[in-house]
Amino acid sequence: MPPLTDLVACPQCDTLHLAGDLPVHARAHCQRCGLVIATSRPTAIAQVLSLALTAFVLMIAAVSFPFLALDVQGRNNSISVIEAVMAFDDGIALLLAFAIAGFIVVLPLVRLGAIIYAIGPLVRGAPIRRGAKAAFALAEALRPWSMAEIFIVGVSVALIKVSGIATVTFGPAFWAFAGLVVITVLKDQLICRFSIWQALEQQPH
Ligand SMILES: [Zn+2]
Known part of the structure; x- marks a missing residue:
């Protein structure tokens, strides 16, 4: 189980994802509903x-x-x-x-x-x-x-x-x-x- 601080919940469907560093100008989408969870600009x-x-x-x-x-x-x-x-x-x-x-x-x-x-x-x-x-x-x-x-x-x-x-x-x-x-x-x-x-x-x- 990863530490809680490394987890991010989708604001729409609550699916938990493991947070990582995004490359610049990339977007992270929810795997289940597709909502953009994080962007890196x-x-x-x-x-x-x-x-x-x-x-x-x-x-x-x-x-x-x-x-x-x-x-x-x-x-x-x-x-x-x-x-x-x-x-x-x-x-x-x-x-x-x-x-x-x-x-x-x-x-x-x-x-x-x-x-x-x-x-x-x-x-x-x-x-x-x-x-x-x-x-x-x-x-x-x-x-x-x-x-x-x-x-x-x-x-x-x-x-x-x-x-x-x-x-x-x-x-x-x-x-x-x-x-x-x-x-x-x-x-x-x-x-x-x-x-x-x-x-x-x-x-x-
Ligand atoms: Zn979602």
């Missing part, structure tokens, strides 16, 4: 870091700039995500507002912040920060709960309905959110959890 961690930083900036823009403007019979109204969340101010709607703000803004920001905190020093080859492993584990645990991309799909569906009765103009924040969705997908594709964990384990504290 020296620049991958730097790419993930730059995408996470980009997403962080886009997220700030997405919540602070006007999200959309409605024009109904000459009356124009524009609103940002923060203003929309603050508009719910009583009873059960307030709870809903907190939930929306949490899932589409706070959790994604915490997740991005945790990734940047954990892998930032790795890119420079510096010793890892205190709690970097916990931060990366937190980012992984939050992955199913950060829902910025689901929000943009929901909003788009609602807007198609509204566009029948009012003229809808998308503000800068809408495009920031749209960019954010693309960046998030790219980042989650590029991220090789196995090599990041390995790098975190190997670096001195």
Whole structure:
């Protein structure tokens, strides 16, 4: 039985594999389901870091700039995500507002912040920060709960309905959110959890 630290489980089907050093630019697939378990691209961690930083900036823009403007019979109204969340101010709607703000803004920001905190020093080859492993584990645990991309799909569906009765103009924040969705997908594709964990384990504290 090899030591536990040499084993890696497929994130999809839990099949155990023996971890070895990959040649540069190679990929390791799961033997049972074919999922890519590890890739070895020296620049991958730097790419993930730059995408996470980009997403962080886009997220700030997405919540602070006007999200959309409605024009109904000459009356124009524009609103940002923060203003929309603050508009719910009583009873059960307030709870809903907190939930929306949490899932589409706070959790994604915490997740991005945790990734940047954990892998930032790795890119420079510096010793890892205190709690970097916990931060990366937190980012992984939050992955199913950060829902910025689901929000943009929901909003788009609602807007198609509204566009029948009012003229809808998308503000800068809408495009920031749209960019954010693309960046998030790219980042989650590029991220090789196995090599990041390995790098975190190997670096001195
Ligand atoms: Zn598998």
